[in-house]
Amino acid sequence: MNASNIDHVPRIFLPRWIPTNVGTISKDTRTSLAAELQDTFESHFSDWKKEQSLSSAEALVAYAISTERPFDSSIACAAKFVIENAPTSLSAKHSKELLEGASPLADTTIYHKIASTRRIARKYPFSALVWSDLAYYHCLTGNRKSARAAAIASDHVSSGAPSEVLPFSRCMVHLDEPEHALRSTRASLKLNPTPAVISTEMAICQILDTSTKHYHNAIKLIASKNITPQEDAKLRASIATEFVNSGSDRKAKKIISGIQINPDENTLAQLVWLSGVLGLELNPASAGLKEANEAIARAAYQERDYALCLKATEGWCAFQPFSVTAISFGSYVAGFLTDDHERSLKLLQQGQIVGAESFTIWNNSAFDYSKLDRLKEAERALQMASRCAITDEDRDVLNATTGLYLIRKGSAASGEALYRQSIKNFMSRKDLRSASIASLMCAEELSRVGNSDAATLLQEANKLAEEGKHPRILEAVQMIRKKISKGFD
Amino acid sequence: MSPQASHSRPAETLVGKDIGNGWTIVSLIKRSPSATGGKFSVGYEAQHSDGRKGFLKAIDLTEVLQAPDTMKAMQAISEAYNFEVTICKQCKELKNVVSIFEHGEFSTGHGFPGIDKVFYLLFESADGDLREILDREHRHDDLIWKLRTLRNVAAGLGQLHASGITHQDLKPSNILGFSENLFKLGDLGCSSAATIIGPRDRVRIPGDTGYAPIELFYSGHKQSFFDRCAADLYLLGSLIFFHFGATSAKSALIAARRRIPHEITNIFDLDLPHWQQAFAYSLDELSESMGATNIPLPVANGLIELLSELCEPNPARRGSRKRIAAKPDQRLLLRRYESKLLHLERLAWTLQ
Numbered sequence: 081m082n083a084s085n086i087d088h089v090p091r092i093f094l095p096r097w098i099p100t101n102v103g104t105i106s107k108d109t110r111t112s113l114a115a116e117l118q119d120t121f122e123s124h125f126s127d128w129k130k131e132q133s134l135s136s137a138e139a140l141v142a143y144a145i146s147t148e149r150p151f152d153s154s155i156a157c158a159a160k161f162v163i164e165n166a167p168t169s170l171s172a173k174h175s176k177e178l179l180e181g182a183s184p185l186a187d188t189t190i191y192h193k194i195a196s197t198r199r200i201a202r203k204y205p206f207s208a209l210v211w212s213d214l215a216y217y218h219c220l221t222g223n224r225k226s227a228r229a230a231a232i233a234s235d236h237v238s239s240g241a242p243s244e245v246l247p248f249s250r251c252m253v254h255l256d257e258p259e260h261a262l263r264s265t266r267a268s269l270k271l272n273p274t275p276a277v278i279s280t281e282m283a284i285c286q287i288l289d290t291s292t293k294h295y296h297n298a299i300k301l302i303a304s305k306n307i308t309p310q311e312d313a314k315l316r317a318s319i320a321t322e323f324v325n326s327g328s329d330r331k332a333k334k335i336i337s338g339i340q341i342n343p344d345e346n347t348l349a350q351l352v353w354l355s356g357v358l359g360l361e362l363n364p365a366s367a368g369l370k371e372a373n374e375a376i377a378r379a380a381y382q383e384r385d386y387a388l389c390l391k392a393t394e395g396w397c398a399f400q401p402f403s404v405t406a407i408s409f410g411s412y413v414a415g416f417l418t419d420d421h422e423r424s425l426k427l428l429q430q431g432q433i434v435g436a437e438s439f440t441i442w443n444n445s446a447f448d449y450s451k452l453d454r455l456k457e458a459e460r461a462l463q464m465a466s467r468c469a470i471t472d473e474d475r476d477v478l479n480a481t482t483g484l485y486l487i488r489k490g491s492a493a494s495g496e497a498l499y500r501q502s503i504k505n506f507m508s509r510k511d512l513r514s515a516s517i518a519s520l521m522c523a524e525e526l527s528r529v530g531n532s533d534a535a536t537l538l539q540e541a542n543k544l545a546e547e548g549k550h551p552r553i554l555e556a557v558q559m560i561r562k563k564i565s566k567g568f569d
Numbered sequence: 570m571s572p573q574a575s576h577s578r579p580a581e582t583l584v585g586k587d588i589g590n591g592w593t594i595v596s597l598i599k600r601s602p603s604a605t606g607g608k609f610s611v612g613y614e615a616q617h618s619d620g621r622k623g624f625l626k627a628i629d630l631t632e633v634l635q636a637p638d639t640m641k642a643m644q645a646i647s648e649a650y651n652f653e654v655t656i657c658k659q660c661k662e663l664k665n666v667v668s669i670f671e672h673g674e675f676s677t678g679h680g681f682p683g684i685d686k687v688f689y690l691l692f693e694s695a696d697g698d699l700r701e702i703l704d705r706e707h708r709h710d711d712l713i714w715k716l717r718t719l720r721n722v723a724a725g726l727g728q729l730h731a732s733g734i735t736h737q738d739l740k741p742s743n744i745l746g747f748s749e750n751l752f753k754l755g756d757l758g759c760s761s762a763a764t765i766i767g768p769r770d771r772v773r774i775p776g777d778t779g780y781a782p783i784e785l786f787y788s789g790h791k792q793s794f795f796d797r798c799a800a801d802l803y804l805l806g807s808l809i810f811f812h813f814g815a816t817s818a819k820s821a822l823i824a825a826r827r828r829i830p831h832e833i834t835n836i837f838d839l840d841l842p843h844w845q846q847a848f849a850y851s852l853d854e855l856s857e858s859m860g861a862t863n864i865p866l867p868v869a870n871g872l873i874e875l876l877s878e879l880c881e882p883n884p885a886r887r888g889s890r891k892r893i894a895a896k897p898d899q900r901l902l903l904r905r906y907e908s909k910l911l912h913l914e915r916l917a918w919t920l921q
Contacts, residue, residue: 118738118759118774118775118776118777118778119777119778119779120742120777120779121779124779131704133704134815135700135703135704135815136700138815138816139700139741141816141820142779142815142816142817142820143779143817143820145816145820145823145824146778146779146780146817146819146820146822146823147778147779148823162815166815168858168861168862169814169815169858170810170813170814170815170816170821170854170855170858171814171815171816173824173854173858174816174820174821174824177824177827196853199853200849200850200852200853201849203849203852203853203856203873203877204845204848204849204852204853204877206845206849206877206881206883206886207842207845207846207848207849208842208845209842209843209845209846210845210846210849238842239838239841239842239883241838241839241841241842242839243839243842243843244842272838272839
């Protein structure tokens with residue numbers, strides 16, 4: 081059976097992790113130059129006009145870049161001259177960027193990016209962000225050991241600035257070392273108690289199920305009004321999550337009501353989650369954020385618009401490709417709610433790399449492979465899932481998925497037995513949701529092989545979903561019922 | 570009408586004038602304004618009766634009198650003049666710093682009495698600045714010559730620092746060539762001294778903004794003598810970018826930072842990680858660009874290693890990495906870089 085924890089467990093809203101060399105050109109708000117400062121641009125410009133030589137062109141281009149002058153035709157002329165006459169020089173590279181805009185390394189493969197970032201880190205090993213980028217790329221290739229080594233190097237050279245601590249803590253959480261992330265975050269907070277780091281500390285504390293040490297700092301920062309509206313929104317969302325987790329919904333609603341501006345996309349996703357829990361109305365599309373995929377996916381899921389939800393989840397997976405949560409959720413929506421196993425597998429294939437130790441990834445892969453009758457791959461995925469299964473719940477889910485695999489393989493009786501065993505175990509733990517999903521999946525498979533028990537199981541699934549108040553599963557029961565009545569292809 | 574009559578400022582009417590001590594002004598030099606005197610100064614070529622050539626920087630008061638706040642402008646120009654004279658006298662014996670021959674004042678007879686006065690500084694004359702010589706002698710591919718100029722500059726800076734002076738405006742146009750083996754640092758107008766209060770001490774970015782280290786663009790940056798020495802090291806590193814990347818350290822840094830999605834906060838400690846990252850990328854780009862030339866790999870690697878110390882964006886970590894922990898007060902000593910450059914020069918000899 082397909083598994084996802086998004087329905088009943090709150091996601092931990094850690095900061096986004098974006099490698100820093102594939103972004104857009106920043107808007108520059110550098111300190112403006114005072115009149116007393118010495119600027120020799122005119123002198124460089126007149127030299128270029130007079131000499132029309134390579135060195136004067138290079139000097140002009142370098143000066144224009146270093147003083148961040150607006151691009152105009154006179155500088156462009158010198159830049160073209162440099163490109164024509166010294167095409168391999170660094171100055172020519174800068175000239176090209178000046179003419180065409182900075183080109184990120186978007187078209188290179190992940191392995192090229194690893195190689196170049198490693199080379200850069202070797203030349204100058206004191207940039208924590210370069211090490212973080214390397215850790216990010218290693219995470220994407222599933223090389224957790226190298227990712228950890230790079231992340232630790234990043235922590236070693238870090239000055240404790242928020243921009244260094246946030247990617248590090250995100251990486252350590254991804255590598256299942258939240259304690260390390262918390263230590264580093266708290267050390268940074270001693271130096272710079274910034275809203276982003278406080279929010280991260282709160283999120284990591286939620287993972288570790290411990291109390292935050294910075295709740296009062298967050299309240300103080302909000303009261304001080306010395307923070308930007310975005311930072312204010314971020315802190316309020318984090319505090320509201322704390323309140324919701326401790327059952328103080330009224331306090332959570334009150335603190336959210338103070339948000340006065342469209343937040344960043346991560347905070348927006350958190351607010352969508354909070355609004356679902358607190359029963360508030362929030363339309364993430366109205367915020368107009370380009371990368372608000374998670375928020376849109378969550379809102380669409382709440383409104384049962386699964387096509388939009390899946391599309392937004394794919395966007396979320398592309399934006400945060402190492403996020404196992406995003407991939408698990410996407411595969412659940414695609415595989416279980418929309419019956420699109422190909423699309424689910426597309427997401428899961430990335431998941432098998434970045435979340436190679438995730439039970440949900442392998443279990444969902446086995447489920448989708450079995451549904452598509454790719455039984456060899458399903459068998460391998462089941463083996464991996466069995467290695468990653470830790471809890472009793474995991475093992476029962478795995479039993480159900482193995483049941484599906486066996487039925488597809490032709491051993492309907494053994495498959496059904498495994499399904500029934502897992503349903504029994506779910507019932508004994510009063511997990512009606514999982515029990516109803518397992519019943520439903522079993523009914524579908526049995527009806528497929530012409531087993532008469534399918535109708536009974538379908539009724540059972542319907543009853544369990546009604547008892548457990550799971551409207552989505554009820555919808556799925558209806559969908560399967562229609563499918564059965566039409567007959568399988 | 571003589572050419573001189575068309576000029577209106579006394580400082581622009583000096584061609585042919587005998588200023589005493591055997592010196593005659595020969596011709597006007599069109600020179601970019603520097604910090605000392607700024608738009609108030611005019612450059613001339615002078616010649617001694619014994620054949621020596623000199624560079625004369627003449628300053629008059631006509632422009633000062635037209636400034637919006639005359640007294641303030643007058644004070645500024647006199648402070649700058651007196652400071653440069655003091656500093657130049659102090660540096661007279663330094664091998665890699667341009668020497669001053671004479672200084673003083675005289676009346677030109679052009680304009681009202683008093684206003685016709687010209688104050689001058691007479692320096693030894695060079696063959697040209699670094700960029701001029703590079704172009705004129707086609708030294709673009711001459712690795713050994715480039716390393717030698719860098720070594721001369723490191724020596725000059727070391728001599729200045731040992732005398733308690735920081736240059737603060739080191740750039741190709743302020744490095745003057747006297748022979749194939751001798752380069753000296755010129756234009757001490759932006760310098761600071763450990764013991765004398767100078768006119769540029771209060772200015773946040775004393776030298777050219779196009780070359781200045783990034784920390785100076787942030788308010789609240791410390792301005793001790795040690796910090797100014799660190800800025801000089803950065804400018805020395807910038808010359809490596811000039812020689813081997815045809816750019817400056819700051820330009821390379823800004824170009825690399827364009828690719829980083831980060832809004833500058835104007836708080837140095839918060840922005841520093843991004844500058845360090847940009848610096849790492851700029852080093853890689855320079856290394857790649859050097860790889861496309863005939864520079865031997867060990868020399869290129871040596872230069873990158875030097876650069877990573879000299880242009881480190883964090884001024885507290887700039888300089889010798891080995892000495893940061895053990896002897897932090899010695900991390901900015903330039904002798905080390907002079908010897909490292911000498912080593913690279915020899916290595917280049919061997920490998921080429």
